[in-house]
Amino acid sequence: MKTIKGPGLFLAQFAGDAAPFDSWEGITRWAAGCGYLGVQVPSGDTRLMDLDLAAESPAYCQELLGQAQENGVTITELSAHLQGQLVAVHPAYDTAFDGFAPPQLRGNPAARQAWAVDQVKKTITASRNLGLTAMASFSGALAWPYLYPWPQRPPGLIETAFDTLAARWRPILDHAEDCGVDICYEIHPGEDLHDGISFEMFLDRVDGHPRAKMLYDPSHYVLQCLDYLANLDIYAERIGMFHVKDAEFTPSGRQGVYGGYQPWLARAGRFRSPGDGQVDFGAVFSKLTAMGFDGWAVVEWECCLKHAEDGAREGAQFVRDHIIRVADRAFDDFAAAGTDAAANRRMLGL
Template sequence: MSNSSGINGPAIFVAQYISDEAPFNTLEGIAEWAARLGYKGIQIPVDERLINIQRAADDLSYCSALLDTLKRYDIQLTELSTHLQGQLIAVHPAYDILFDGFAPQDVRGDPPRREAWARNILFMAAKASKNLGLKAHATFSGALLWPYLYPWPQRPQSLVEKGFEELGTRWKPILDAFDEAGVDLCYEIHPGEDLHDGVSFERFLNAVNGHRRACILYDPSHFILQQLDYLRFVDIYHERIRIFHVKDAEFVPNGRQGVYGGYDSWTERAGRFRALGDGQVQFKGIFTRLIQHGYCGWAVLESECAFKDKMVCAEEGAAFIASHLFPLAKTSFDDFAGSGISDDQVSRILGIS
């Protein structure tokens, strides 16, 4: 569904739903399930159960068949996602073992080969996105600096500068590949990534010389957890926002913990993700600002509630998103009271001869 505001939706990111069990183990199965719930689009990760990324990069007939599969259920492909592969473009050694599981067995334990594998997936994703007629792509930036987020022990400023310089060096060829494909590369601004707020995104932009394809996947839930003004963020960075994840969250600090969470589990943390409408995100304000600033992408549910079953979240999500889509007003509410004065009369009012 597309309305005259320019925002498309509702759509759903299916990464949290893929499994080896039907209907979540095939593209057709997921498309049928999403359509039955009222979704008009799906955002899919680069996962072999849903897409052969090499074929999608090289074979237009394969891409046509993939889109035809979705079309049978009146579903559109919103974007591809390489969150896991993007994470592997930049991994601090402290996280090597934890992130090895994102890569194939044959490159685990070998960071340079693992990075090369991930980079190749991103290059193929750029071509595949073009072949599929997509305008944006979702990913993570990875992180070389995350262990040094808090400035203790004291860190030299050169550490931060060198980290972003290296991050820019690694991503510049990938951004160029997406530019060649005519596709925006959208980094999810997310804790755990070097690009986790506006300041860090600006540092990255400087490192890639303001690359026009370096864009943003906007997810307000991550800003609730950081206590960042997520409405003002839209006003500041709207020109770079190309993908929108509709996800709720709450931040309820107490006398024992706050933003950092005290190593507690998701259900016990002061900041936690919630089902749409169960948290604190002011979605009416977000949709209004996105429409005001001309956002014309999709509104995509991402379901990561700490309490509610993800199937219930999916069932509720389509109607929630649809209820926030509205057409932009074509006239002013006070047109009925217009005085109808001429330009000459305006000059007279101002005392201009």
């Protein structure tokens, strides 16, 4: 057993153009003031870090770490969610996802993909330079438009999609191996890796690559009606990162999992701030602790009701209240009989 680190905060939903959220100095000081010990950093947000420089300069990385530590936090992991999304994009989503790429690459899917691969590799290298051992990402998706089989999917369609996805990620995973960094794919709707089965399909095609891990976020499983506690038992060895995000699923006679094209507030499945939804975080933290997860518990604020800053402040305390400091002795040690091997044999009548 190991004590989970935390609380940490994912900064993607908080970075902005107004102070204190528009600079590394400001946002780290603010996060520490909310009670956080660590921050997970979106590598593509230039308000927070220069990814090109971080990939080239260990000295620059030490400056980032030093300033964060002066303000009371450390860097838990880097995130390349948006860049990872662009590693594989079905043409149906080209226009929507063009917004994730630099303006000069929009309308050019091949150039956009090459840029994304380079960005993910740079995030891996920067992670190494920061002394980190895990990085977050999305997998991207080629098969997602065909999730529901109507019309019937032609034979080989999904296999071709996953073969291609694996081929695109294999050299990135090999670079991660060279850098000693795990790629933790957030198992997420909209990605081809959206549940355990799809993760296994990918894992088979990259030959069980040791750097292919999961970012565990139970909120996405609640909204899929997937057993998020059993998931921990099945994939214990592959879980490399943990987002503390809550959700609720309240289906009615009018809508269910698919949400009826409604905005977040009107959906049957909604993300909520930690503690406001249906996730049994007591059980989640217990299982992660028992299985020896020693990473960070990182709050990802996504809530359709609560203000972001309130969710951040409350989330820090929520994680503190759920982290289990592991026992250093058994509770019944006081009753130990102090027997030896010979006594054990006598007790068994041997």
